[in-house]
Amino acid sequence: MTxxxxxxxxxxxxxxxxxxxxxxxxxxxxxxxxxxxxxDHLAFKPxxxxxxxxxxPEAEGCGALADNLVLRAAKLFADEIGGxxxxxxxxxxxxxxxxxxxxxxxxxxxALRCLARxxxxxxDDARLRAVARAVGAxxxxxxxxAACIMSxxxxxxxxxxxxxxxLPCVLVNPRVQVxxxxxxxALGLKRAELLVGAADIVVAPAWPKDGAAFADWxxxxxxxxxxxxxxxxxxxxxxxxxxxxxxxxxxxxLARMSGxxxxxxALFDDDATAAAAAAGLRHxxxxxxxxxxxxx
Numbered sequence: 001m002t003x004x005x006x007x008x009x010x011x012x013x014x015x016x017x018x019x020x021x022x023x024x025x026x027x028x029x030x031x032x033x034x035x036x037x038x039x040d041h042l043a044f045k046p047x048x049x050x051x052x053x054x055x056x057p058e059a060e061g062c063g064a065l066a067d068n069l070v071l072r073a074a075k076l077f078a079d080e081i082g083g084x085x086x087x088x089x090x091x092x093x094x095x096x097x098x099x100x101x102x103x104x105x106x107x108x109x110x111a112l113r114c115l116a117r118x119x120x121x122x123x124d125d126a127r128l129r130a131v132a133r134a135v136g137a138x139x140x141x142x143x144x145x146a147a148c149i150m151s152x153x154x155x156x157x158x159x160x161x162x163x164x165x166x167l168p169c170v171l172v173n174p175r176v177q178v179x180x181x182x183x184x185x186a187l188g189l190k191r192a193e194l195l196v197g198a199a200d201i202v203v204a205p206a207w208p209k210d211g212a213a214f215a216d217w218x219x220x221x222x223x224x225x226x227x228x229x230x231x232x233x234x235x236x237x238x239x240x241x242x243x244x245x246x247x248x249x250x251x252x253x254l255a256r257m258s259g260x261x262x263x264x265x266a267l268f269d270d271d272a273t274a275a276a277a278a279a280g281l282r283h284x285x286x287x288x289x290x291x292x293x294x295x296x
Contacts, residue, residue, distance in 0.1 A: 006110035013104035015224035020194035051217035059095035086262035098177035100259030105138035186231030232261035249277035
């Protein structure tokens with residue numbers, strides 16, 4: 001069979017509100033999610049024994065193959081569907097690991113898309129979505145890799161009523177891995193504890209309507225933040241250094257942390273301004289991972 005390929009695009013939480021902690025210990029969230037134009041590359045050769053090769057500039061940070069979410073996703077999908085055609089995966093890793101941009105989740109989602117294509121399974125198949133949820137909280141949103149409102153524990157996805165405009169951006173990761181469980185633990189929420197009242201849960205954020213200008217989206221995003229930013233700063237103070245550097249860049253319009261960190265993003269009016277900011281950051285902090293591109 002022909003080798004299949006998929007991009008595993010970086011996920012960026014433009015906003016992230018922690019609604020509360022459920023009785024089972026998981027946290028309920030509400031987040032406006034977009035996807036970047038930087039990605040890992042996954043190739044899949046169907047029909048061969050299930051295997052994974054990881055290579056690329058960020059491969060060293062991936063750890064043991066047995067723990068890789070690509071293999072976990074493939075094995076869970078094979079358990080779900082008898083006779084599933086699996087094969088050999090080759091992952092070219094470009095996104096930093098444990099960075100708050102869903103790199104491993106995006107890889108797993110790309111693997112599921114490859115397997116679905118090889119087995120003529122629709123992407124909206126309930127079995128595929130169930131496996132995505134079982135693999136990890138960010139995998140369901142990475143499966144379609146389209147801007148949306150994500151809520152619950154990442155399992156409720158609502159498409160935006162209109163396309164998100166292209167947002168020129170710079171992504172920066174200081175190459176410090178931040179533990180997501182530690183960040184959530186630092187919130188200090190007890191089981192079944194809510195951070196907002198019932199009325200707040202019902203009233204969803206109002207996003208710009210069709211034809212809204214870039215400035216309207218910036219204003220809307222500015223009214224909401226990332227509730228995980230403060231606890232992440234306690235665990236990894238370098239997040240504050242990244243935010244300070246981004247906010248000092250010429251032409252920056254908005255800067256905040258994505259997910260549980262440590263990757264942060266900044267939005268700019270145009271590609272040239274974003275590229276200039278990224279060049280300055282690379283020169284000042286050559287040890288940091290820096291990407292200039294766009295979100296949509």
